[in-house]
Amino acid sequence: MxxxxxxxxxxxxxxxxxxxxxxxxxxxxxxxxxxxxxxxxxxxxxxxxxxxxxxxxxxxxxxxxxxxxxxxxxxxxxxxxxxxxxxxxxxxxxxxxxxxxxxxxxxxxxxxxxxxxxxxxxxxxxxxxxxxxxxxxxxxxxxxxxxxxxxxxxxxxxxxxxxxxxxxxxxxxxxxxxxxxxxNLLLARWKKLVWNIPYNGLSVVLNAKTDELMNSPDSRILVEEIMREVVNAAKGCDCIIPEQFIQKMLNHTEKMTPYLTSMKLDYDRKRPLEIEAIIGNPLRMATEKGVDLPHIAMLYRQLKFLDFKNRSPDS
Incomplete structure (x- = not known):
């Protein structure tokens, strides 16, 4: 023992x-x-x-x-x-x-x-x-x-x-x-972000659980597009994530018990969101390497707005 x-x-x-x-x-x-x-x-x-x-x-x-x-x-x-x-x-x-x-x-x-x-x-x-x-x-x-x-x-x-x-x-x-x-801790963190960025972010912006994001063709496309941006961001930081890893994350989420992400639960309880750690820091790191992340950049700004509005005194 x-x-x-x-x-x-x-x-x-x-x-x-x-x-x-x-x-x-x-x-x-x-x-x-x-x-x-x-x-x-x-x-x-x-x-x-x-x-x-x-x-x-x-x-x-x-x-x-x-x-x-x-x-x-x-x-x-x-x-x-x-x-x-x-x-x-x-x-x-x-x-x-x-x-x-x-x-x-x-x-x-x-x-x-x-x-x-x-x-x-x-x-x-x-x-x-x-x-x-x-x-x-x-x-x-x-x-x-x-x-x-x-x-x-x-x-x-x-x-x-x-x-x-x-x-x-x-x-x-x-x-x-x-x-x-x-x-390789940096690679491991980028791999986790392949899931965390799309599902945490979109669960708040689209007011959806994981199964709802997967069951709608449009939101599923958006999830995949954001996942590919994360993979490109990781590559710009010398962390190579195989293309098949995206499908692995999608398969895991399809089998997952329908789930409200931690960011969505924090949003619903009017708590501060982990925007900077989960989205802001990776966005800045990749941008400094010259990687363009239009979907993630938009998701970041949307979440910053929603978080500010959600926790304002008159909300």
Missing amino acids: STRSYAILGTGAIGGFYGAKLQQLGLDVHFLLNSDYEQVCRQGLLIESPTGSFTLFPVQAYHDPQKMPACDVVIIALKTTQNHLLPQLLPPVLKEDGVVIVLQNGLGIEPQVAEIVNSKRIIGGMCFICSNKVGKGHIRHLDYGMITIGEYQENYQPIKITPRIQKIAEDFNHAGIPTELSE
């Missing part, structure tokens, strides 16, 4: 699910919570899942990072719109020789974390999962669940698989979380 301790920053649909799976395995897991703190202390975390529902209790729950023990592995599962809180949240919970897994959507996130901790202690992570928080301490996992992790180096230079990342992957796999290791 692994003796690594884990801290979860952001006990929501992602952090709550994966952290609960790790603790269910018997690992030492500590959860930072906000509005759910009292509920989880009293009744634990309820995980609904087609792979097996369970209630995690007791939960090592905290409302203050200063009261958490320093851990070997810290998983950042906050929305990127909350990353301005990391300078206060991260240092108290990370051991001197600990590592950070940035399990967030988008691109250009690891350099922000590297301003807080040494870049050599950072691992990037992407999850392909349909999971929502449906109530306080209540997480509903609908489909999938695999994660990809890779070591971060400055400027996203590729790096060989290290023993430490292999050991962390063993913990995840033993907990029933299928885990892939990547030697």
Whole structure:
């Protein structure tokens, strides 16, 4: 049994699910919570899942990072719109020789974390999962669940698989979380964006779930056109994504349980949208390389307008 301790920053649909799976395995897991703190202390975390529902209790729950023990592995599962809180949240919970897994959507996130901790202690992570928080301490996992992790180096230079990342992957796999290791974190992030940019963006702009986007011929064409722009953007950044990967993502989404994306849920709840991490940063990175992305540029401006209007006082 692994003796690594884990801290979860952001006990929501992602952090709550994966952290609960790790603790269910018997690992030492500590959860930072906000509005759910009292509920989880009293009744634990309820995980609904087609792979097996369970209630995690007791939960090592905290409302203050200063009261958490320093851990070997810290998983950042906050929305990127909350990353301005990391300078206060991260240092108290990370051991001197600990590592950070940035399990967030988008691109250009690891350099922000590297301003807080040494870049050599950072691992990037992407999850392909349909999971929502449906109530306080209540997480509903609908489909999938695999994660990809890779070591971060400055400027996203590729790096060989290290023993430490292999050991962390063993913990995840033993907990029933299928885990892939990547030697090229930048490529892995671009591949995730092939799905994230069209479905997150269009779900808000077109007010649609994933199945609705797939079932309409016009929106499906738009999804594919945006996917091809993402592939071209990645190529401009020296990350080659095979053409067949687009069809793979389309096939996965067709089989997926109908799903409201995280960006659409945030929009419906009038929360800030992860526009910059998921769309703005990739758009800027590709544009600097001379790649023209007309569909993505329009999607970015539409989302900025809708987000501003949605959260204005008179909305």
